[in-house]
Amino acid sequence: MLQKIISKAGKSLMAGVLAAGLISAAGVEAAASEADVPVQEITQAIEGMGHTVFPIGKDNVAYEQYFTGKSYLAPLASGQGIGLSNVTFAPGTINHWHIHHKSCQVLVGLSGTGWYQIWGQEPQKMMPGVTVTIPEGVKHWHGAAPDSWFQHLSIMQDGAGTEWLEPVDEAAYKALK
Template identity: 50%
Template sequence: MKKHELEKVSDFALGAENLGLAPYFIGKSYLSLLNDQEVDIYNVTFEPGCRNNWHIHHGCGQILICVGGHGWYQEAGQEVRSLKSGDVVYIAAEVKHWHGAAKNDAFAHLSLTVPTEGASHEWLEPVTDEAYNKLKIQ
């Protein structure tokens, strides 16, 4: 998918390619900082098929507000959840999870976190192609 097509996934700025976290993603993602006053808000846009590795937010939770396209969210031990614009996901601290785009559709969400002293992200194993390729949007 071309960059100008990804810019149409949501009304928020696409931002730059997310090169800093690229080792923890399969496919390309883009990151745009929208706010860093009291609450960090980023627009994260995933190209079709892009997803992040399993990961854990230590010391703080995260809220995802879906703003375009179709995507996935899954917590360890739970069924995968299909996401579309308007969906909201609350992720408590210490919960192993992953999120990303559907195979044939780009996806964008706002990521909200409250900066907390000592908070960190632990990046874990990738979501396997085998598991990912079984997912079908209903």
């Protein structure tokens, strides 16, 4: 199962993550086998865009009211003061404006094309390898481009809270190029 999740391009990154102790190989396999989502279909779609390294996770039902479409959440590590999750967004899925309290948020683009925006600034494109730090207490949103699956890592301090706000203006999002 692990080989289905890890693409050839992502093996060295996963090896580093495994070596760093952020997640075990058994943890990756367990997350994939327990997922309530069509992991193979999503993985194939993302691999078609380049690669996927981390498990897709489960349908993000706990937060679906704050997303415009389907998203999937794969917690990879928590405790020791930090939380690390892979978030997978279906094409056209973004989250609402929100603010994180008690932590900044680091986003690391993994696959596909996405967007993020900090309140008062222009939207910025996210691609694999792009890293963004959203300061604590700053209003922002992020998610997939209208025509692309998108994955990013989300890294925050344990115990951080999220204040969910209004949806992103749909017309402004659809106008992004």
